[in-house]
Amino acid sequence: MNPISAWTATAQDKLENGTLLFKKEIKGYKLKAIAADFCLWFAVEWSNGARIAFRAAFAANDTLIVESVMENADGATIMLSGNTGNIKVNLGFPETAEAVFRYTTTIIPAFDLIIPYWPRDIMPLYKGSGKTQNTKGTVHASQVGTRSGTLFFTLERPEAGSVFYFQNLTALNKFCEATETSAGDLVGGVWPEVGFKLPVTNVEKPLKQGEDYIISDAFVLLSDEMPGDNYQISRQFLEHLAAIYLLIPRPETVYHDWPDILHKGLKDLDEHKGCWKFADGRTYLNAYISDYKTPPESMVQLAVLLPLTDYDSWSGEDHHPMIERLHNGLENFYDEEIGTIVRWLPALEKNLDWSEEQKHPEVMDAWYLHHPLLNLSRLALNGNALAKKLVLDSIDYVIKVAHHFDYDWPVFYKMATLQVIKQETAEGQGGEKDVPGAYAHLMLQVWQLTGEKKYFNEAIKAAKKLDGLSFDIFYQANNTAFSAGALLRVYKETKDQTFLNLSYLCIAAIFQNVQLWECDYGNAKHYPTFFAVYPLKDAPYTAAYEEQEVFSALHTFLKEADDVDEFLPSVKLLVAECLKYVINRVPYYYPPMLPKDAVAGGKDVKTGEIDPNLWIALEDLQDGWNKSGQVGQEVYGAGIAFGIVPRQYFKVKKGGFMVFSEYPATSFRVQGQSLTFFTRGDSRLQFRIVIIPLEKGKFLPKTMLYAGTNRSKEEIAPKNNTKDFREYTVYGDSKIKIDWK
Numbered sequence: 001m002n003p004i005s006a007w008t009a010t011a012q013d014k015l016e017n018g019t020l021l022f023k024k025e026i027k028g029y030k031l032k033a034i035a036a037d038f039c040l041w042f043a044v045e046w047s048n049g050a051r052i053a054f055r056a057a058f059a060a061n062d063t064l065i066v067e068s069v070m071e072n073a074d075g076a077t078i079m080l081s082g083n084t085g086n087i088k089v090n091l092g093f094p095e096t097a098e099a100v101f102r103y104t105t106t107i108i109p110a111f112d113l114i115i116p117y118w119p120r121d122i123m124p125l126y127k128g129s130g131k132t133q134n135t136k137g138t139v140h141a142s143q144v145g146t147r148s149g150t151l152f153f154t155l156e157r158p159e160a161g162s163v164f165y166f167q168n169l170t171a172l173n174k175f176c177e178a179t180e181t182s183a184g185d186l187v188g189g190v191w192p193e194v195g196f197k198l199p200v201t202n203v204e205k206p207l208k209q210g211e212d213y214i215i216s217d218a219f220v221l222l223s224d225e226m227p228g229d230n231y232q233i234s235r236q237f238l239e240h241l242a243a244i245y246l247l248i249p250r251p252e253t254v255y256h257d258w259p260d261i262l263h264k265g266l267k268d269l270d271e272h273k274g275c276w277k278f279a280d281g282r283t284y285l286n287a288y289i290s291d292y293k294t295p296p297e298s299m300v301q302l303a304v305l306l307p308l309t310d311y312d313s314w315s316g317e318d319h320h321p322m323i324e325r326l327h328n329g330l331e332n333f334y335d336e337e338i339g340t341i342v343r344w345l346p347a348l349e350k351n352l353d354w355s356e357e358q359k360h361p362e363v364m365d366a367w368y369l370h371h372p373l374l375n376l377s378r379l380a381l382n383g384n385a386l387a388k389k390l391v392l393d394s395i396d397y398v399i400k401v402a403h404h405f406d407y408d409w410p411v412f413y414k415m416a417t418l419q420v421i422k423q424e425t426a427e428g429q430g431g432e433k434d435v436p437g438a439y440a441h442l443m444l445q446v447w448q449l450t451g452e453k454k455y456f457n458e459a460i461k462a463a464k465k466l467d468g469l470s471f472d473i474f475y476q477a478n479n480t481a482f483s484a485g486a487l488l489r490v491y492k493e494t495k496d497q498t499f500l501n502l503s504y505l506c507i508a509a510i511f512q513n514v515q516l517w518e519c520d521y522g523n524a525k526h527y528p529t530f531f532a533v534y535p536l537k538d539a540p541y542t543a544a545y546e547e548q549e550v551f552s553a554l555h556t557f558l559k560e561a562d563d564v565d566e567f568l569p570s571v572k573l574l575v576a577e578c579l580k581y582v583i584n585r586v587p588y589y590y591p592p593m594l595p596k597d598a599v600a601g602g603k604d605v606k607t608g609e610i611d612p613n614l615w616i617a618l619e620d621l622q623d624g625w626n627k628s629g630q631v632g633q634e635v636y637g638a639g640i641a642f643g644i645v646p647r648q649y650f651k652v653k654k655g656g657f658m659v660f661s662e663y664p665a666t667s668f669r670v671q672g673q674s675l676t677f678f679t680r681g682d683s684r685l686q687f688r689i690v691i692i693p694l695e696k697g698k699f700l701p702k703t704m705l706y707a708g709t710n711r712s713k714e715e716i717a718p719k720n721n722t723k724d725f726r727e728y729t730v731y732g733d734s735k736i737k738i739d740w741k
Helices: 006-016 169-179 230-245 258-271 298-315 320-328 346-351 366-381 385-404 435-450 453-464 477-494 497-511 522-526 544-563 569-589 635-648
Strands: 019-026 029-036 039-045 051-058 065-072 075-082 085-092 099-109 122-125 136-142 149-157 161-167 187-190 193-196 213-223 276-279 282-285 363-365 412-414 420-422 649-652 657-661 665-671 674-679 686-693 703-708 713-716 720-722 725-731 735-740
Touching: 006 029, 006 039, 006 122, 019 065, 019 075, 019 099, 029 075, 039 085, 051 075, 051 085, 051 099, 051 213, 122 193, 136 187, 136 193, 136 230, 149 187, 149 193, 149 230, 161 193, 161 230, 169 213, 213 230, 230 497, 230 569, 258 320, 258 635, 282 298, 282 320, 298 320, 298 366, 298 544, 298 635, 363 366, 366 385, 366 435, 366 477, 385 435, 385 453, 435 453, 435 477, 453 477, 453 497, 477 497, 477 544, 497 544, 497 569, 544 569, 544 635, 569 635, 635 649, 649 665, 649 674, 657 674, 686 703, 703 725, 713 725
Parallel strands: none
Antiparallel strands: 019 029, 029 039, 039 051, 051 122, 065 075, 075 085, 085 099, 099 213, 136 149, 149 161, 161 213, 187 193, 276 282, 363 412, 412 420, 649 657, 657 686, 665 674, 674 735, 686 725, 703 713, 703 735, 720 725
């Protein structure tokens, strides 16, 4: 038996003796609305009698009076009153293939009200008169920090199925703004007391008398399926999340002039002295603006060099002086004694200040060994001879380390001796669990570079180490995204379903660490947060560089999936939407996009300095009640725009214009005065296509845009239409044709 609180024991007793208001049926499930003294419940029953109750209204130590119940075909509206105020509950049944219901609760306090405690809103029940403490369930995923308000669990005793619960935290903005509370860490709990709770308020910031506040907006998806392993758990999570995603309120995106942002950033990167330092006879990028104390890092140079070379090839512009400057310093990161590229510039490693675990000479962070080599291998595949030499000179050491740790890397180790410095991220949590995926990705790149099958075999061995990790596969978002792509490539080579399932597991772990709500309180009123991707599973902020790398990795992942016939539609939907919203949000990492009083400065900045006028990204965007940029202004985040422009813009030189697509697109073909291409994503969701001149100041030709399938297309009227800007809204998974005159 599970221990339960007195609150739950009392609530359960009241529920069993409550007043039935009405019954509904949802695709084979029975739903009863029950008024029980200080609570209103929606009790759901499976066909075998298993039950779960959802608390839609609560009034502490009060008796709620049911004033009215208005039923209709789509749901019901229930009006309640009590000494603490009035409560309105809307119950709805969205049109969807799954069994889903939604309840939204609004309160109007009778006086200035504080909330020192609030119970969670889900109470599992046993069959018949059995007790909550007799139930057994497993929580697979729940909210951490300010991520999505999701709770995914299985009811195992009595055996019933799974529940995917989604709290639309966007609806809580007025509550949080009034009480100066955060919507973080609200959805979770310990079985059997799980669900959503309101944040605690204080006397200085009460809810105001007579004001209306939404205090819950919950979507509940019911399933008879009992996931048997981590693959089934991840598939169910993705399919249920996609189903709910189609129902939740989603903010509009806006078009940002990325070519203009790119050129501002490129100018500041080139000219601002705080971006650069001279060391060991070469010029290097600082990791953060004006951080001259920390030695140059290999990852930082390559984080800018690689996307800059991609952009240089796409644009036809000449950025060779900066490319050459970055390129010339790379070989100095090779350590002849150890036989590999290292993190810190060897000539200055002695200057490390030991302020952090990794800032010790010869200490390697497990993921960091592979990351610079991944970027070098991509440069090598593009024909860079120095990059190829550095990769091949380092690869034997990388394999030696993998074999030494049996593909299960610790967090930190000594490079020369492989002595473990830190084994686990936290006690009982293991090391950096997505590193085998990053290693596999590197091995696949080297296999492609050399044609030697031994590297492919190394990728297979590492990938198998990811089996059985479930959502714990996620350590760092960009590495987990790289892992997803590597696993999909292995699946395509081997046709072994294990690797496809593992790739889904990586994607599920990423989407468990996103923010599917719009924070509109405090400083966050000045920047969008919907579909923000968190860099670590416990990080309190989102990070510019990791988001840019997730964007690039997921872009490649969708491309790899084009010829996988059995690929999950839910993954295509979620990944395309993630990319759309990344493009919409990441401009706000640039401090000129934010009010100066929303940006940290002075002693509040951990590393380097903040120049609020500089088009170099802040590392961190915080919860609305904190200032952003507290970690620093990261020079290695300068690759954001270089990564986005070549992937989202297509140049039509014959027509004198460029096409921007929020969704990833493929198979661009120009024939005569027509451009055709295909867009990825889901046909139930819309995105933006924009046509702009190739050169600023030039006028656009007359264009006609058609969207649909190979067999059927219709002309789409522009949403906005000027001489130098034309915007269209189209559906995903379409063939697009643009004619011009």
